[in-house]
């Protein structure tokens with residue numbers, strides 16, 4: 318099991334400790350497996366006139382250059398490739414700020430019901446009543462959870478929800494002739510998408526530092542608030558995993574300056590049923606539905622980032638909205654029906670499949686179940702924080718919400734081992750590493766989010782691996798510097814891979830090429 322890809326024996330005692338997180342070997346491409354004449358299947362008796370209806374100038378001169386492989390090879394190729402994926406379905410995934418919780422399989426059943434999955438997005442409203450009703454209900458539930466007045470389900474992800482929210486903020490100020498507001502204030506513990514959103518919407522970002530407890534420094538905030546403030550964007554709970562203790566004072570200060578208060582609610586899984594942003598006076602927020610309400614994410618698939626607004630931003634919500642008539646039927650708003658709307662931000666009505674999954678999740682949990690979700694997420698994060706205290710530094714060591722930041726700065730000082738080494742060594746222990754070097758305000762940061770769905774045994778196993786790695790750092794730091802030892806590829810040059818990705822397809826040569834054209 319622990320034999321190296323190159324056949325050599327496992328180094329650095331890896332054999333004693335490891336269970337590789339992913340399949341052992343890289344896979345050849347289908348082109349490399351191709352041999353002339355191999356087929357998965359043949360059509361036994363193709364009609365003699367099969368090509369008769371195709372104009373001659375549209376017919377290929379030569380067959381296409383596709384790999385020639387048989388069925389078992391093809392299936393094994395893709396199944397083996399899938400074993401190289403790490404996923405919540407294969408193991409613990411404590412990736413901070415990402416909420417890689419278990420996604421209940423019943424959601425997949427619901428999203429695949431033909432009435433949802435096969436519905437053409439352009440069918441007349443009369444034929445889409447079930448889906449429209451689901452979306453309408455989901456909006457109501459998100460209003461209830463957030464304490465806000467109305468919701469748009471259109472945005473396709475959290476980041477797009479932020480942009481949608483800030484475009485509404487801009488429309489609001491403009492509608493009042495208040496055109497001097499050119500700044501958005503972002504605390505330094507915010508998610509990176511917050512300042513990115515501000516820039517994309519044409520605003521200047523003003524960063525406010527955190528205080529010693531990891532909250533927004535109110536004096537620093539007051540110093541930058543003023544007539545140029547369009548909004549404050551507050552990630553709450555923050556990327557330090559901390560709930561903003563003085564949230565109401567912060568919102569009031571922003572309002573006093575004439576700005577609007579935006580809450581990044583991507584981390585709502587820590588506060589469901591405990592805190593409603595609308596009650597604290599927030600004007601607008603987004604929810605990361607794929608995180609909080611469990612759609613598989615992280616692989617680049619669709620997400621959903623509904624945006625909830627209070628009274629002030631109601632007129633500016635994207636269109637079309639789902640409306641319910643007096644007779645109980647549903648319809649989509651018609652173009653131009655609400656002139657102040659910022660317009661459409663996504664095709665059709667949003668990522669419907671993701672929204673159906675969220676609906677199923679909400680139905681399955683109910684109000685008290687959602688509260689329990691948050692309690693368990695907070696319990697798991699605090700349990701791990703306690704377990705790792707002493708082995709790693711915990712810079713803001715107070716009760717956290719869904720996640721907490723640990724730091725390997727002590728290992729760097731004492732053993733010359735860095736956070737990246739710890740993260741890579743975790744792969745040898747069968748765990749996905751946490752988020753590293755983020756948030757930026759913590760040296761050698763490890764942002765750990767266990768989520769509410771993991772068992773005590775899994776949490777203990779992870780904590781044990783982290784402790785073993787810290788101990789190993791002192792006696793055999795080289796084992797960490799050269800980790801991972803069991804993954805199909807070793808330490809990659811990630812900076813070069815990101816900046817100069819080599820994504821070229823190169824044609825096969827010689828006999829392997831089924832058809833050169």
Ligand SMILES: Cc1ncc(COP(=O)(O)O)c(C=O)c1O
Pocket residue numbers: 414415474475476477508510552581583584605608620622
């Ligand atoms: C706090 C926070 N805000 C915003 C985002 C961006 O969301 P998305 O990745 O869906 O665009 C994330 C991502 O997880 C997040 O954690």
